[in-house]
Amino acid sequence: MTVAFLVWYLLYVVLSGWARGFMAIELIGEINVGxxxxxxxxxxxxxxAWAYARHAEKVLDPIADKLRHEVEEKTP
Known part of the structure; x- marks a missing residue:
């Protein structure tokens, strides 16, 4: 997911710098591609962020809770 987002972001930056004509194409009134x-x-x-929060809640939080309970049980 990180790589996909970085590619998407860098594509935006590259197009903004080197494809100004494309980014300036007006789609709806004054709203352009850029x-x-x-x-x-x-x-x-x-x-x-939403997808990661859902993943963390379903997958990572139960693991963290289990680990916390194990540590708390062993702590005097």
């Missing part, structure tokens, strides 16, 4: 890509950066960031 603006849409920029907004999608935020959307993808929040989706990745």
């Amino acid at each position: 603006l849409i890509f920029g907004l999608l950066q935020f959307v993808s960031t929040f989706l990745i």
Whole structure:
């Protein structure tokens, strides 16, 4: 997921620097490709954070809870 996001981010940066004509194409009124890509950066960031939070809650938190209980039982 990290690699995919970094590729997506770097694509945005590269297109912004070297494909200005493409990024300036207007799609809806004054809204252009660059603006849409920029907004999608935020959307993808929040989706990745949401997916990780779900994964952590279902997979990692139970493991951490089990480990914490084991440590607490062994601590005098």
